[in-house]
Amino acid sequence: MAERFSFEATARGVRRVRFDAGADVVARGGRRHVERARRELAEYLRGERSYFSVPLDLGELPPFQATVLAQARRIRFGDVDSYAAIARRIGHPHAARAVGNALGANPAPILVPCHRVVRSDGTWGHFAFGGAMKTALLALERATPALVGSTTTRIACWRGCPHERRIRGDRRVTFRSSADARRAGYRPCRVCCPDPLSGPQQRRADDRSRT
Known part of the structure; x- marks a missing residue:
């Protein structure tokens, strides 16, 4: 594809x-x-990468859209968030529809993961590349552990990090989230930095891992 x-x-x-x-x-x-x-x-x-490191050039976006897309980029691999939650976090609690419009005009889908934003009722909502692809991307992320740790160094990397690819098969352990890796005693890689963000996203990851 x-x-x-x-x-x-x-x-x-x-x-x-x-x-x-x-x-x-x-x-x-x-x-x-x-x-x-x-x-x-x-x-x-192919399920071999859980983060993107390619630079983006989105400096000409309108301020509101730039703010919305910045929030979308905080949503980690395997997580989802809602239009309404993003609206609240950017200080516009009644602007869920405007958030949806801003994400619908996302110039770099997938690299800016607007597919991880859904409606408050759990239904998918719009995606620039179609509902079938949004379903497929979210299914891929649910089925793919986001991080790989080394049992030798006790360091965890996002899948796709150069250091992750050097971990031998018999020394590899996978984690669903950086919160899971931290609880298991693993520290984040300094190259790809899979450390959970502070604030709502960290709480969501922690809450999910306890269910």
Whole structure:
């Protein structure tokens, strides 16, 4: 499926992700970001990556949309959040619909994980690449442990981190969340930094791991 995505990029990073929408649009200096985005997206779709490190160039977004997308980027692999919860956190508790519109216009779906935002009643809501893909992406994340730890170093990495790939098979242990890894006595990798964020997202991860 990864070959069906195309990208728009500048020297600063990826500006847009498209699905079944033609060739890449690459400004001078942007080719390396396109190649990296395509590689990381393919790894993600194979269940080999749980975070993206490719730079994004989203500096021209309207302030409200930029704030919403920044919140979406805080939602970790395997978690979901609601439009209403994001609206509350950005100080606009009655703006769930506006949050949905901002996410619907997300120029870089998947890299900015708007697919992890759902309605308060648990139904999926809109996704730029279609409901079937949103269902598939969320199923992939539910089925894939987000982190891999080394029983030798007691360090945990996001799946796809260069250090994660060096962990031998007989020394690997997987975790659903960084909170789970921390409780098991593992510390976060300094390269990919899988440390739970403070605030609502950390509480959600902790609450889920106790259920």
